Amino acid sequence: MSEEAKEVQNINANEKEEDGEMKKVHQFYFVKFWPYKDPEYDSKFEWARKLCQELDQEKADVIDDKMEEIRTCKEYLYSELQNQRFRSAALECALEWKTMVLDFLHAALDKSLANEGQLLTEIPAPQSNSFFSSSYLRRELNSAIEERKEKAMADAASNGRIWYPLSSKEDIEEQIRLINTIPEELRPERCELMEEIACLEDEVKAVEENENVLMEQFRGLIRRKEEVYKCILSLTNERDEADAKYYEYLSLLSNARELAKRKNVAALEELSSKQVDEFISRWNDSSAFRMSYEKAILPSLDRRQLSRDGRIRNDDEEPIILKDLLDLNGDIDAIKSFVVPFIARF
Incomplete structure (x- = not known):
């Protein structure tokens, strides 16, 4: 009691x-x-x-370890994806540069043709067509072009400047031909790059889905x-x-x-x-x-x-x-x- x-x-x-x-x-x-x-x-x-204690251990063994693994994987994939996208952007810039250069070369070609027309007016007209053939006219035109080319090179050297090589129609056409081959050369690399980007994006999506599942498990553990x-x-x-x-x-x-x-x-x-x-x-x-x-x-x-x-x-x-x-x-x-x-x- x-x-x-x-x-x-x-x-x-x-x-x-x-x-x-x-x-x-x-x-x-x-x-x-x-x-x-x-x-x-x-x-x-x-x-x-x-x-x-069991829940804390489960978080340490399952959640934390897997989350660290996912975080490392995501950082790697994001880095690779950023690099590949940068390469893709560089290829796009190269194609844009090709278009800009072609426009410039076509303008230079038009100017060169105009100069050739001016040279033709400066060559004395033949007295009779029977005495002058087309081959003669071409020889005269090429000779005049070469003279102007040598004169331009000499003037550039005397003035301390670099001679501009696109002074003839043939040089311009060669440059246009070379630049037109750029898309064909870049196409395989561009296709391969796009496939790599798509593959990396799929991997990132899969990792993010795993992360969402893990986060849901973590929220359940917290509850x-x-x-x-x-x-x-x-x-x-x-x-x-x-x-x-x-x-x-x-x-x-x-x-x-x-x-x-x-x-x-x-x-x-x-x-x-x-x-x-x-x-x-x-x-x-x-x-x-x-x-x-x-x-x-x-x-x-x-x-x-x-x-x-x-x-x-x-x-x-x-x-x-x-x-x-x-x-x-x-x-x-x-x-x-x-x-x-x-x-x-x-």
Whole structure:
């Protein structure tokens, strides 16, 4: 029997007499609270702790390792893809350059043809077509072109400049022919490059899909861990709340003893009524409170071989099963079994 229960023994007012004086016995009732004693608390807490460790280990062994592997693979693929795209852009620039150069060469060719037309006007016209053939005209034209070419080279050398080679129609046409071969030479490389880019893009897509799957596993792991933390928090809150009520109850008894020493009957009656009324109000309003309080009191009832409502257990009654908690639904008669008397003699 607890210390406070020893003060709670039912003593009739006329049973005790001290110093030859009859002392009146006053009895006040308070609702008793117990310290938190859940036999499954340690096992539940240990289960939650081990599950947290398992989830952390799973994250380290599966999530972190695979994520690092995926991250390394993605960095490599992105680097390769960027290089291949840069090469593709360089080929596109080469084709654009080819178009620009062709335009320039065609303009130079048109200018060269215009110069040849001017040379033809400068060559003396033949007196008679029978004496001059077309071969003669070509020889004269080529001779004039060569003279102008040599003169241009000499002028460039004397002025410290480099002679421009596209001074003849043949040179320009040769340059045009060479440049027109560029697309044919680049086509195989360009096709191969586009295939490599497409392959790299497919690999990147596959890696990103694996990353999404892994991230979903990671989010699931986080959700499971959050549930474990909620369980731990619930256990801790339940224990702290029960202990807080118990220490509040001890403080109330200490206050009652102090009032008894002062023989303050009115204050004791007010203290008792207030505590019991508050308890009944919470009992009627909160099913969680009823379940929590019943869970706390059942071990005490079972140890004293009492029934759930505080009656002496009949021989044919089964012991209280703690896991099979019943809601007393505000039964005042049942509540009375939780109220203990406080004896004061004045």
